[in-house]
Amino acid sequence: MSQELQKPSPESLSSGLHFDDTELTLGLPGATKSGTKRGFSDTVDLNLRSLCNADQARNPSENDVSGESRPPPPKTQIVGWPPVKASRRNVTKISKYVKVAVDGAPYLRKVDLEMYSSYEQLLGSLEGMFSCFTIRNYLNERKLMDPVKGSDYVPTYEDRDGDWMLLGDVPWKMFVESCKRLRLMKSSEAIGLAQKSTSASGSKSL
Amino acid sequence: MAYSFPEEVLEHVFSFIHTDKDRNSISVVCKSWYAVERWSRRRIFVGNCYAVSPVIVTRRFPELRSVALKGKPHFADFNLVPEGWGGDVFPWIATMARAYPMLEELRLKRMVVTDESLELISRSFKNFKVLVLSSCEGFSTDGLAAIAANCRNLRELDLRESEVDDLSGHWLTHFPDSCTSLVSLNISCLGSEVSFSALERLVGRCPNLRTLRLNRAVPLERLPNLLRRAPQLVELGTGAYSAEPRPEVFSSLEGAFGSCKELKSLSGFWDVVPDYLPSIYSICSGITSLNLSYATIQSPDLIKLVTQCPNLQRLWVLDYIEDSGLEALAAHCKDLQELRVFPSEPYGVEPNVALTEQGLVSVSEGCPKLHSVLYFCRQMTNAALVSIAKNRPNMTRFRLCIIEPQTPDYQTMEPLDVGFGAIVEHCKELRRLSLSGLLTDRMFDYIGTHAKKLEMLSVAFAGDSDLGLHHVLFGCESLRKLEIRDCPFGDKALLANAAKLETMRSLWMSSCSVSYGACKLLGQKMPRLNVEVIDERGPLDSRPESCSVEKLYIYRSVAGPRRDMPQFVSTMDEDSELRLS
Numbered sequence: 181m182s183q184e185l186q187k188p189s190p191e192s193l194s195s196g197l198h199f200d201d202t203e204l205t206l207g208l209p210g211a212t213k214s215g216t217k218r219g220f221s222d223t224v225d226l227n228l229r230s231l232c233n234a235d236q237a238r239n240p241s242e243n244d245v246s247g248e249s250r251p252p253p254p255k256t257q258i259v260g261w262p263p264v265k266a267s268r269r270n271v272t273k274i275s276k277y278v279k280v281a282v283d284g285a286p287y288l289r290k291v292d293l294e295m296y297s298s299y300e301q302l303l304g305s306l307e308g309m310f311s312c313f314t315i316r317n318y319l320n321e322r323k324l325m326d327p328v329k330g331s332d333y334v335p336t337y338e339d340r341d342g343d344w345m346l347l348g349d350v351p352w353k354m355f356v357e358s359c360k361r362l363r364l365m366k367s368s369e370a371i372g373l374a375q376k377s378t379s380a381s382g383s384k385s386l
Numbered sequence: 387m388a389y390s391f392p393e394e395v396l397e398h399v400f401s402f403i404h405t406d407k408d409r410n411s412i413s414v415v416c417k418s419w420y421a422v423e424r425w426s427r428r429r430i431f432v433g434n435c436y437a438v439s440p441v442i443v444t445r446r447f448p449e450l451r452s453v454a455l456k457g458k459p460h461f462a463d464f465n466l467v468p469e470g471w472g473g474d475v476f477p478w479i480a481t482m483a484r485a486y487p488m489l490e491e492l493r494l495k496r497m498v499v500t501d502e503s504l505e506l507i508s509r510s511f512k513n514f515k516v517l518v519l520s521s522c523e524g525f526s527t528d529g530l531a532a533i534a535a536n537c538r539n540l541r542e543l544d545l546r547e548s549e550v551d552d553l554s555g556h557w558l559t560h561f562p563d564s565c566t567s568l569v570s571l572n573i574s575c576l577g578s579e580v581s582f583s584a585l586e587r588l589v590g591r592c593p594n595l596r597t598l599r600l601n602r603a604v605p606l607e608r609l610p611n612l613l614r615r616a617p618q619l620v621e622l623g624t625g626a627y628s629a630e631p632r633p634e635v636f637s638s639l640e641g642a643f644g645s646c647k648e649l650k651s652l653s654g655f656w657d658v659v660p661d662y663l664p665s666i667y668s669i670c671s672g673i674t675s676l677n678l679s680y681a682t683i684q685s686p687d688l689i690k691l692v693t694q695c696p697n698l699q700r701l702w703v704l705d706y707i708e709d710s711g712l713e714a715l716a717a718h719c720k721d722l723q724e725l726r727v728f729p730s731e732p733y734g735v736e737p738n739v740a741l742t743e744q745g746l747v748s749v750s751e752g753c754p755k756l757h758s759v760l761y762f763c764r765q766m767t768n769a770a771l772v773s774i775a776k777n778r779p780n781m782t783r784f785r786l787c788i789i790e791p792q793t794p795d796y797q798t799m800e801p802l803d804v805g806f807g808a809i810v811e812h813c814k815e816l817r818r819l820s821l822s823g824l825l826t827d828r829m830f831d832y833i834g835t836h837a838k839k840l841e842m843l844s845v846a847f848a849g850d851s852d853l854g855l856h857h858v859l860f861g862c863e864s865l866r867k868l869e870i871r872d873c874p875f876g877d878k879a880l881l882a883n884a885a886k887l888e889t890m891r892s893l894w895m896s897s898c899s900v901s902y903g904a905c906k907l908l909g910q911k912m913p914r915l916n917v918e919v920i921d922e923r924g925p926l927d928s929r930p931e932s933c934s935v936e937k938l939y940i941y942r943s944v945a946g947p948r949r950d951m952p953q954f955v956s957t958m959d960e961d962s963e964l965r966l967s
Contacts, residue, residue, distance in 0.1 A: 200671050260464030260871070261846065262732045262762060263820075265521075267547060267575070271704060271730055272682055279469070287922045287954065362623040 215293050270294070276356060280306065282364040283333065291380070293356045301346055303335060306364070334370040396422045406431050425449060432456070433891050435473060435497065436916065439945040440481035444828075451490045452516075453482065457497035458937055459894050462871055463521065466896055466937070468922060470952045474498045474507075474524075489900075491516035498522070499548075499620070504529030508536035515567075516542040526551035527576075534560035542571040546599075555580035555603070561588050570597035574623050574654065579603040582707075587952075590615035599623030602656045607635055610642035617645045624654030627681075631661045653677035660687045671692035674721075677702040681730050685740075689714045699755075700724040705741040705762060713747035716752025724758040725749055729789060732762070743770035749873035750777040756830045757815075758783040766823055771805025781813040785820035791847035791872070794824040794848040801825055807832035819863075820844040830854035835860020842867040855879035859886045869894040877904035884912055892941040900938055903931030908940070909958025916943045917958035918951070926956050 266277060269292075276293045296302045337346040339358040344365075347355070391399075400423055403409055423477065429452035432438060443450075444956040457473025462842045475497045482489055484613070489511045507514065514537045527550060533543065534557060548581060558573075558580040568588070573580065582604070589595060595616050604612075604625030613619070629635055639662065643649070649669050658681045673695045678688065679702040686708045698719040705727055707715070717721065727745070731823075743766045749756060750773065754799045757780050766788050775781075795802055802823040810816060810833050817839055825848035833840070834857035841864050849855070856879035858868065868890065876899040887893055902919070911918035920937035947957040 218538055258791070258872075259459065260466045261791065262462045262729060263786050263844075263846075264729065264732050264762075265463050265547065266465075266549075268679065268728055269732065271680055271728075290465070 184185070225352070276339075276357055276359075278361050280362040280364070283366045283369070293359060298352055299355075306335065306362075333363065333364045334367045336365045336370060390418060393418075393422055394848055397426050401427050405633075413782065422614060428452060428777060428780060429491075430454070434941050434943075435475075435478065436945065436948050437891070437941060437943045440478045442683055442945065444481055444485035448485070448490075450486055451488060453478075453486075454487065454493040454495075455497060456495045458661055458873075458891060459869065460496075460867070461871065461894055461896070462496055466871065468920065468952075468954060471920070471955060472498075472948065472950055472952070473866055474500070474503075474950065476500060476503045479503045479506050479510070488513055490514060493518040493520070494522055495520040496522065498524040499529070500524050501526055501529035501532070505532040508532040511537075515539055518542065518544040518546070519548045520544075521547045523549035527553045527555070527578075531557035531560040534558065535562065538562075538565070539567050540565065541567055542570040543568070544597075544599075545575050546572055548575050550576055552576055552923060553557040554578055558588065559584045563587075563591070566591050566593070567593040569594050571595070571623075572597065572599035572623070573601050573873040574599040576601040577603065582608050586611055592616075593618070595619065595764070597621040599653060600625045602654075603627050605629065606639070606662065609810055610638040613642035613646055616812065618648055619646055621646050621651040621675075622646070622649060622653070624656075624676075626654070626656045627654065627658040627662055628656075629659065629662065630780075631659070636662060636665055640668065642667050647672075649673070651675035651677075655681040658683055663687060663691055663764075666691075667694055671696065676701040679704060679726065682706065683732070685711045693718045695719060702726040702728070704728050704730045705739045706730055708740045708743040709732045709742055709748065710740070712741075713748045713752075716748045721755060722749070722753040723755045725753075725756060726760040727762060728760075729762040732789065737764045743767055746770070747773050747777075750774040755780075756839060757781050760785045760820075762787045762789060764789050765793070766802060766805070767795045767797050768800065768805035768808075769795075769797070769800055771802065772808040775805075775808035775812040779812045780815065781809070782815050783818040784809055784813065784820065785844070786822055787820065788822040791822070792824045793822075801829070803829040803832065807836075814839065816840055818842045822846060824848075824849050827854040827857070830857040834858055837862055839864050843866065843869070845870045845873055847872045849873045850873060852876050852879040856882060858882035865889075866891045870890075870895040870896070874899055877901050880904060881908065884908055884915075887915055887940055888912065888942050890942070892939065894939050896937040898938075899934050900927050901931060902926060902933050905935055905938060905958045906931075910960040913960065914942055914944070916941055916947055919956045919958060920954060921956070922954045 208288065270274065274294055277290045278293060280291055281290045291302070291305065295301070335353070336344050337347060337359045338344055338361050340360065344363070350358070396419065400412065403412060406429075409423060409427060412421050419807075424446050425448065427447050428450060430443065430450055431454040432443070433453045433456050435457050455475065455478060457475070458467050458471060459783060460466060462471070473496060475494055483506055487510065487797075490513055492507065492514075493516070497519075499519060504525055507517070509517070509532075517537075517540070525548075530543075530545075530550070533540070555576070555578045561584070565588070569592075571588075580603070585604075586608075589598065589612055596619060598612070598616060598619055598621070600609075600612075600623055601627055606625065606627055606629040609624060613622075643666055646669060650672060652666065652673060652675070655678055660683055664685070670691070671694070674697055675697060676692070676698060678691075681688075681702065682880060684706050685708040688703065688711050692701065692711070692715050696718060697723050698715075700723060701715065701719070703711075703726070707727065712727075715725075718808075727741070741763055743763060746761050746763070747757070747770050756778055759781070760783075763786075766786070794800055795805070803826055806821060806825065806829050810819070814836075816837060819833075819840055819842070820836065821844065827850045830849060830853070833843070837843075840862050843858065843862070843865065845868075852875055854873070855870070855875040858865070859879060860883060870893075875895065880900060881904055905917055905919050908915070918939045919935045922940065923934055923936065947959040951957065
């Protein structure tokens, strides 16, 4: 059964903005929509993939830009379908939904942190959600790039104490426990954060 | 010569008229009846908070004691309404704080409620008794602390399915020792632990407590003490129902339940361990409502439980019950009126349980009073639907969700038009219907022809053309709420039936083919409708007229276009400027 429910209208294609790309998908990181692969995926940071040890969740067709000669990708999630309320979505396991905001974008999304087991998986999924970005680890001097606007973004989170921290400072499980919400911050705003984090991270172990 | 009753007589007569519908009817008989009625109305229900303004309400009804408001459209439950859309209750609270110092009850559904609103409620209404927040969000446990501390006569605090910023469980300790008035407390949606000793003391000093819905964080070992302090309980929601199997815990539980002779409704049962289920067997014969929709136990344990509940009227359960469990239910629970079967793995590709159309057919055969159904499954046939329709002509609410969109009859590979057609044809009292599976315009023709009492219809991934939408708008005389997603419906049916929209509460259409131009036209031609386009892709005014809008929400209103729209919502009102980014 095809998941291609709405073909992009001619207007949206000609304007160069792929509206379908900004549609939220639920599902394991790596699950993609068939036939709507982003053009810029050529520039996806392959180093990120090498950091992902448990890559079972990744769909092999993720690396295939054209999507033509591959077998059909696994089923993707449609927003809001099946119609179950948030509290019923993961009865068999615990879920922790947090809001994700992006500086400059008019909309928020939500992610279930319990669906991931590492920062790389989470960042990969965020990359899929806010598809104009390539998400990289700030601490390793690489940054989130928005190729359209040319500005840098840094993944940050608000912890239980209300402080804004950079992703990656604490062990993953501790992060899931303490994270209240996520924000992809413009890197110009995040500079103070970086300094605070760097001095703090010396005392924490990963 | 015209004579009329003195006002006092009219007022006395009106005091026997209670329902909203009847009250509305008598208010339009004549001017003097309107005047008497408005002064004597004590309770009001506003199905869409944007259909009217707080000022209009307080001006017309100066003496209200009980107000109910609904905010976001129903599809907000499924993430289809973006964050920040609206539905903030604060303007209502602020106006009512001035107009109704004697307000006693507030019931809100799908609204944004901030801590500021809760604090204002707690300070403004000296005799405040009932607060029900159903699927609301925007507040934290700090707001709850204000309610607990300041509402001296609080009877009901019900947070059902709300999203609460759970800062700590400490808020519960803000109930003063002098608070003994609680009748109903529902904190099942909260994540963090409340102070158990504070909870026990609170429960112990409220002799009229009949409803107690705990949250998951209340461990099983704490339950007996709570139950012993409230043997008069009628409705109980447990916390997590799991512990190491220990005989003393079991017998303590069993004994505590045994002393609760009035219990009729049970819910909770998170993480339930089958070994502990028999602890409730002794009260099962009195149980009329059972919510096991968070209980991840398998069919054999479920069967053992439900077969002990001969007086069961309402069952909510996961699809772990399977066809065999539903057969047992049909055989033992002859009083069953409402059944909801939820999916244990809604995003799984393959079926994980042996639950098919047969389970629903069994229940429809065996339970003569069954009239309300919500059923998630992965396969269906027209024959099954026809059976169900013929078995249960008394059906009033029928919501079927076949998990994979556009699934045909798996035996004949045909659309499910005939099956759903039988439902609307035989079930003449049907008020609510949700469709799924492969459906053509023919199905909508059946609906328009037969579903004359239908008030709410939900449609997804169905239909072939505008004719489908036209059948519904043209034929369904009682239609109040219509919500549609991912259907090939465009401008024609909408514009041809524009007048119909004024007779309805609201219409939602998302991922359909309604053009921006049609929305503008509708907004211009129908001043008593608010035509709102929700579009997160950027400013609308640069779009061509033929471009499809993402989401459309149309509702009738006497308050004009709302002024609290976020950037991604634009009103197609003739007077207003379109939003620029």
